[in-house]
Amino acid sequence: xxxxxTLTIEKAAKHLKAGDFTAVELxxxxxxxxxxxxxxxxxxLEVYDDVLAQAAEADKKIAGSASPLTGIPLAVKDNIxxxxxxxxxxxxxxEGFVAPYDATVxxxxxxxxxxxxxxxxxxxxxxxxxTENSAFGPTRNPYDPTRVPGGSSGGSAAAVVMGGxxxxxxxxxxxxxRQPASLCGLVGFKGSYGAVSRYGLVAMGSSxxxxxxxxxxxSDAELLFNAIAGxxxxxxxxxxxxxxxxxxxxxxxxxxxxxxxxxxDVLRNFKESLERLKDCGCETRELKFxxxxxxxxxxxxxxxxxxxxxxxxxxxxxxxxxxxxxxFFDDYRATRRHFGSEVRRRIMLGTxxxxxxxxxxxxxxxxxLRSLLRREFESAxxxxxxxxxxxxxxxxxxxxxxxxxxxxxxxxxxxxxxxNIVGLPAISIPSGLxxxxxxxxxxxxxxxxxYKADPALFxxxxxxxxxxxx
Amino acid sequence: xxxxxxxxxxxELSKIRLKETEKESLRLDFEAILSYIAQINKVSxxxxxxxxxxxxxxxxxxxxxxxxxVFTEKLLSQxxxxxxxxxxxxxxx
Numbered sequence: 001x002x003x004x005x006t007l008t009i010e011k012a013a014k015h016l017k018a019g020d021f022t023a024v025e026l027x028x029x030x031x032x033x034x035x036x037x038x039x040x041x042x043x044x045l046e047v048y049d050d051v052l053a054q055a056a057e058a059d060k061k062i063a064g065s066a067s068p069l070t071g072i073p074l075a076v077k078d079n080i081x082x083x084x085x086x087x088x089x090x091x092x093x094x095e096g097f098v099a100p101y102d103a104t105v106x107x108x109x110x111x112x113x114x115x116x117x118x119x120x121x122x123x124x125x126x127x128x129x130x131t132e133n134s135a136f137g138p139t140r141n142p143y144d145p146t147r148v149p150g151g152s153s154g155g156s157a158a159a160v161v162m163g164g165x166x167x168x169x170x171x172x173x174x175x176x177x178r179q180p181a182s183l184c185g186l187v188g189f190k191g192s193y194g195a196v197s198r199y200g201l202v203a204m205g206s207s208x209x210x211x212x213x214x215x216x217x218x219s220d221a222e223l224l225f226n227a228i229a230g231x232x233x234x235x236x237x238x239x240x241x242x243x244x245x246x247x248x249x250x251x252x253x254x255x256x257x258x259x260x261x262x263x264x265d266v267l268r269n270f271k272e273s274l275e276r277l278k279d280c281g282c283e284t285r286e287l288k289f290x291x292x293x294x295x296x297x298x299x300x301x302x303x304x305x306x307x308x309x310x311x312x313x314x315x316x317x318x319x320x321x322x323x324x325x326x327x328f329f330d331d332y333r334a335t336r337r338h339f340g341s342e343v344r345r346r347i348m349l350g351t352x353x354x355x356x357x358x359x360x361x362x363x364x365x366x367x368x369l370r371s372l373l374r375r376e377f378e379s380a381x382x383x384x385x386x387x388x389x390x391x392x393x394x395x396x397x398x399x400x401x402x403x404x405x406x407x408x409x410x411x412x413x414x415x416x417x418x419x420n421i422v423g424l425p426a427i428s429i430p431s432g433l434x435x436x437x438x439x440x441x442x443x444x445x446x447x448x449x450x451y452k453a454d455p456a457l458f459x460x461x462x463x464x465x466x467x468x469x470x
Numbered sequence: 471x472x473x474x475x476x477x478x479x480x481x482e483l484s485k486i487r488l489k490e491t492e493k494e495s496l497r498l499d500f501e502a503i504l505s506y507i508a509q510i511n512k513v514s515x516x517x518x519x520x521x522x523x524x525x526x527x528x529x530x531x532x533x534x535x536x537x538x539x540v541f542t543e544k545l546l547s548q549x550x551x552x553x554x555x556x557x558x559x560x561x562x563x
Binding site: 236300 | 487
């Protein structure tokens, strides 16, 4: 019996190679878990009907010079295109859409013959922090099904915890990989801006979006990241990362930023994590960031501005759903009625901050502050090699708890948005459990590194993880 | 701070049709969100210069074009309404 809830990619690859089980048997174990649990969890919007056929193909390749990803069951967020398969970004407006091409990350994975299990639930167009904004119902947290899994890649996170896949791809615009990873006790990684091609990702905030892995260990996340990263001629903002090099171990902590609005148990756990970093040979020091306090408002100006622009393409003309109105323009209005309420809210908010009367007061100032923030980080990284914060200010909350209050939902992104605004790589690593109503819920530490120092996060992350096991 | 008329104008600019009942709740949402993001106006009366874009934007040389028409059918097959190799819409003018 294969325990897919604890199995890592690394171990599965060894077992597959040694012939302890086949890719078909591994895929069957995942399908069984989905069968048992997903009616409640709702992590998959679709489980592909050719999973076992894909696994059988992979089995043929495992004997040869297989990649560690060959035959590994992976789940893919519903905003990443796989040729010939449906993709909806969990929106009704993309009803019936079939991807005409592979996203670059998918094309790269396909050369390694993993098994794509299915597409995972998400907040519609990746707009949300709880996966409650899906047009197809919320995903539940496998640790406690009365709670959210985080978001927007909540389906990807829950699918892996449940055992429906060994790892997953998500996308991260303001924390949408790292925060659900944190709330579900997984490792989540967002690379430097441009490290992973965005070609074939349904765009939200194009200057912020990055695809990345959710996995059970730092090594698994690294494996998946390395398979998808690298410059791509189909994404003009993509870059190649330089080879890893030995760096320092000074960790900066923006202490004054951690004073307000953070759960006391999370704060206590974070302080323990800092001690564990010292056990890894790190020295910690306090940092003062004046502009850090403005990261979240800046994010909630730039992101809706870019989203409102990007989502103008959903017009019922080129693809997706069309709803008939009275005339041509009325077709637009009728079609775009199929956006969910959070998507409509952000499109209108973006339209507001970009409109002529408010452009200077909001958008232009936000862009200027973004530069200021970037400069502050550049100087901070002269003093330290990493910056540590909790990933999320709270553990997983109850489904419905923040649903009526957009602003309180937005505030849950406070620690994660900065890495997107500045374009830095960041990793979320499970750091322990806190107890709520008799249930242990995972919490995580987030580490950020300088632009293009992505490998340093994996290397420190692996050391940090080991301190957990002793 | 933000009126119902402004909400209606934003909806029209965004080509989104709102139900009457949504307008007030959106108005309240916008008030809360806008007063939160407006705190950036306190940062400095003299905002720093807007500097260049983040990261890189690499252009490649023209060349190696794909053969004309190889993606046409795949892309057009996704259009809600088509006529031959055109996307069909209602009269615009």
